[in-house]
Amino acid sequence: MDESLNLVVFSGTDDKLQAVAVLAAGAAALGKPVNLFLQYWALDAFTKAKINRDHGLAPEAGAEGRAAVDALAKAGQAPWAETLRQAKDIGGVDIQACSLSMDLLHLEESDLDPLVDGVEGVTSFYLNAGEGQIVFI
Amino acid sequence: MDESLNLVVFSGTDDKLQAVAVLAAGAAALGKPVNLFLQYWALDAFTKAKINRDHGLAPEAGAEGRAAVDALAKAGQAPWAETLRQAKDIGGVDIQACSLSMDLLHLEESDLDPLVDGVEGVTSFYLNAGEGQIVFI
Amino acid sequence: MDESLNLVVFSGTDDKLQAVAVLAAGAAALGKPVNLFLQYWALDAFTKAKINRDHGLAPEAGAEGRAAVDALAKAGQAPWAETLRQAKDIGGVDIQACSLSMDLLHLEESDLDPLVDGVEGVTSFYLNAGEGQIVFI
Numbered sequence: 001m002d003e004s005l006n007l008v009v010f011s012g013t014d015d016k017l018q019a020v021a022v023l024a025a026g027a028a029a030l031g032k033p034v035n036l037f038l039q040y041w042a043l044d045a046f047t048k049a050k051i052n053r054d055h056g057l058a059p060e061a062g063a064e065g066r067a068a069v070d071a072l073a074k075a076g077q078a079p080w081a082e083t084l085r086q087a088k089d090i091g092g093v094d095i096q097a098c099s100l101s102m103d104l105l106h107l108e109e110s111d112l113d114p115l116v117d118g119v120e121g122v123t124s125f126y127l128n129a130g131e132g133q134i135v136f137i
Numbered sequence: 138m139d140e141s142l143n144l145v146v147f148s149g150t151d152d153k154l155q156a157v158a159v160l161a162a163g164a165a166a167l168g169k170p171v172n173l174f175l176q177y178w179a180l181d182a183f184t185k186a187k188i189n190r191d192h193g194l195a196p197e198a199g200a201e202g203r204a205a206v207d208a209l210a211k212a213g214q215a216p217w218a219e220t221l222r223q224a225k226d227i228g229g230v231d232i233q234a235c236s237l238s239m240d241l242l243h244l245e246e247s248d249l250d251p252l253v254d255g256v257e258g259v260t261s262f263y264l265n266a267g268e269g270q271i272v273f274i
Numbered sequence: 275m276d277e278s279l280n281l282v283v284f285s286g287t288d289d290k291l292q293a294v295a296v297l298a299a300g301a302a303a304l305g306k307p308v309n310l311f312l313q314y315w316a317l318d319a320f321t322k323a324k325i326n327r328d329h330g331l332a333p334e335a336g337a338e339g340r341a342a343v344d345a346l347a348k349a350g351q352a353p354w355a356e357t358l359r360q361a362k363d364i365g366g367v368d369i370q371a372c373s374l375s376m377d378l379l380h381l382e383e384s385d386l387d388p389l390v391d392g393v394e395g396v397t398s399f400y401l402n403a404g405e406g407q408i409v410f411i
Contacts, residue, residue, distance in 0.1 A: 026259035163396035
């Protein structure tokens with residue numbers, strides 16, 4: 001159970017990011033080191049300017065899915081950013097922005113929410129992942 | 138080849154679920170244990186009420202992709218649910234619903250198609266996966 | 275670092291394919307064998323007829339994402355197909371079309387861009403992957 005979990009997070013909709021948060025928190029609770037590598041629209045969602053906004057859902061969610069997600073939020077479900085903060089408090093969760101996506105979106109490190117620990121390239125991501133699992137979301 | 142394949146199935150469109158079914162059936166045929174963990178819109182697609190419905194395609198499929206999928210269905214391609222049933226007959230395929238997604242969608246275990254073997258949390262999913270591959274779809 | 279990286283490429287939008295190209299090129303630069311297995315809309319994007327076309331972006335990109343991607347292309351970013359060609363020049367990158375998706379899209383091997391090395395079934399994909407990582411994109 002000490003094998004790392006390495007999530008390449010590409011999608012920035014709230015349903016996918018909630019899935020990311022649950023997978024990360026669950027792995028952290030089991031003592032697995034967890035590395036997140038934020039690309040494209042996921043990175044955009046981790047900016048200070050946008051992290052607390054509505055990021056929409058996958059198109060397939062439809063009106064029924066939208067209503068279900070809204071009802072759960074009203075019932076007090078923690079947003080994904082909060083679940084990730086809690087997972088980081090457990091320890092062993094590192095969140096890095098992909099340097100190429102930083103360029104794409106014209107972002108500086110100071111634009112990112114403090115949840116993000118730094119910026120790295122894909123080579124560093126692979127080297128940190130080592131023999132651990134790589135999962136693309 | 139006895140390493141398990143553990144699919145976190147998030148998407149519920151028919152093209153993604155067909156890909157899931159083919160990956161699961163291929164792995165089962167090679168003797169790999171296969172675990173499916175159904176979340177969000179994929180779980181919705183495995184309910185008794187909806188499993189035989191049209192679940193749409195990824196938006197990028199477009200009209201041309203829609204026509205190709207429909208033509209293959211008319212030519213007798215097995216729907217993904219049938220391919221999964223056949224894979225379960227080979228053995229070694231276990232399908233679990235994510236307990237958090239059950240809550241989100243207000244589902245009871247009796248709402249699920251018999252293809253689904255049970256309901257579990259993310260911790261159980263990780264423990265069953267062990268050192269096997271984790272793939273998110 | 276000699277464990278293989280095996281990407282099941284399902285999505286055919288330019289943002290996802292750019293992510294694929296970067297992950298493949300980075301792994302190749304580290305000496306990892308890389309296998310791509312092209313399905314559905316990704317396979318469609320690797321046809322001679324379409325490889326140089328605009329393949330759109332994930333719906334969540336929105337107008338702002340579209341503008342960012344266009345600006346980077348204007349600034350001289352290599353298209354994903356070019357990045358993959360360079361990765362193949364490094365060596366160790368093999369690209370196979372999924373035989374079932376070839377049937378779905380009514381494609382012959384001669385319809386595919388020379389980047390694609392051949393056509394295979396899911397069993398061959400698993401056997402080539404061996405104990406290496408499997409990632410679905």
